[in-house]
Amino acid sequence: MIPRDHPRYTSLVTREHLADYARLGIVSWEGLIAHGRGEAFDYLLGEKTSESARRSAQTAAALLRTASHPVISVNGNTAALAAPLIAHLQKVSGALVEVNLFHRTPDRVRQIESLLQSAGAAVFSGEAERLLPLSHDRAFCRRDGMYAADVVLVPLEDGDRCGVLAAMGKKVIAIDLNPLSRTSNMATLTVVDEVTRALPVIADACSSLTDEECGDLVAKLDNKVFLKEARNEMKARLCHALD
Numbered sequence: 001m002i003p004r005d006h007p008r009y010t011s012l013v014t015r016e017h018l019a020d021y022a023r024l025g026i027v028s029w030e031g032l033i034a035h036g037r038g039e040a041f042d043y044l045l046g047e048k049t050s051e052s053a054r055r056s057a058q059t060a061a062a063l064l065r066t067a068s069h070p071v072i073s074v075n076g077n078t079a080a081l082a083a084p085l086i087a088h089l090q091k092v093s094g095a096l097v098e099v100n101l102f103h104r105t106p107d108r109v110r111q112i113e114s115l116l117q118s119a120g121a122a123v124f125s126g127e128a129e130r131l132l133p134l135s136h137d138r139a140f141c142r143r144d145g146m147y148a149a150d151v152v153l154v155p156l157e158d159g160d161r162c163g164v165l166a167a168m169g170k171k172v173i174a175i176d177l178n179p180l181s182r183t184s185n186m187a188t189l190t191v192v193d194e195v196t197r198a199l200p201v202i203a204d205a206c207s208s209l210t211d212e213e214c215g216d217l218v219a220k221l222d223n224k225v226f227l228k229e230a231r232n233e234m235k236a237r238l239c240h241a242l243d
């Protein structure tokens with residue numbers, strides 16, 4: 001239905017894909033709204049990975065590589081957009097993959113776990129308990145999974161769980177196109193990039209960085225600088241467009 005020569009072909013195909021997954025119940029209806037917000041910020045980034053985002057993605061790899069118990073948290077949008085990329089990142093980082101949902105139902109958890117498994121991920125599943133101090137269902141996680149993690153990667157998140165995980169002493173890596181969001185500002189490190197562009201950069205760096213490079217990147221980590229660079233990137237593009 002979508003003509004290949006449409007100037008917004010990729011964006012339209014992605015929207016259709018997410019709408020299909022929403023009809024299946026994997027993506028929540030609210031997830032479609034979240035995607036639209038992401039698209040607006042991506043427009044301001046020129047829909048490409050900035051130099052600053054590349055460095056933050058490499059730093060994310062360094063955090064995963066130096067972690068003793070890294071966990072990748074997956075929600076409906078991330079599974080629909082990037083299940084094979086999550087499976088690959090798991091292989092090169094050794095992280096656990098655990099489903100954690102805001103709009104949580106047993107059916108959605110099962111569907112998302114099985115989508116990840118068919119993409120090649122080994123999903124850490126089993127009985128989840130209400131372990132995080134949150135009044136909504138993102139509180140559910142596994143005692144030996146996210147609850148015990150020292151580093152948690154949270155693509156496309158809303159801010160309160162990020163704050164809670166950080167307050168528990170965990171290092172939180174967010175992937176979020178919005179450098180102003182609560183998540184971006186509460187995370188230990190934010191990769192301001194589209195999730196399907198960010199994950200391969202993180203995975204490549206997991207494979208290629210030396211231990212020394214990982215140590216240097218972690219020592220230099222300053223999330224405020226990464227966020228400022230992302231805001232400046234957007235500001236420059238906006239000013240250029242308005243000139």
Ligand code: PTJ
Pocket residue numbers: 027028030031032033034035036037038039041075076077081100101102103104156157158159175176177178181193194195196
């Ligand atoms: O599957 P569930 O039930 O766990 O629900 C997941 C959603 C996404 C609905 C839930 O986490 C949510 O409401 O998220 P928010 O609060 O809308 O935050 C999502 C953030 O991700 C926003 O800051 C968006 O700008 C950003 N975002 C959206 N799409 C992308 C993105 N960031 C990176 N890549 C994207 N493709």
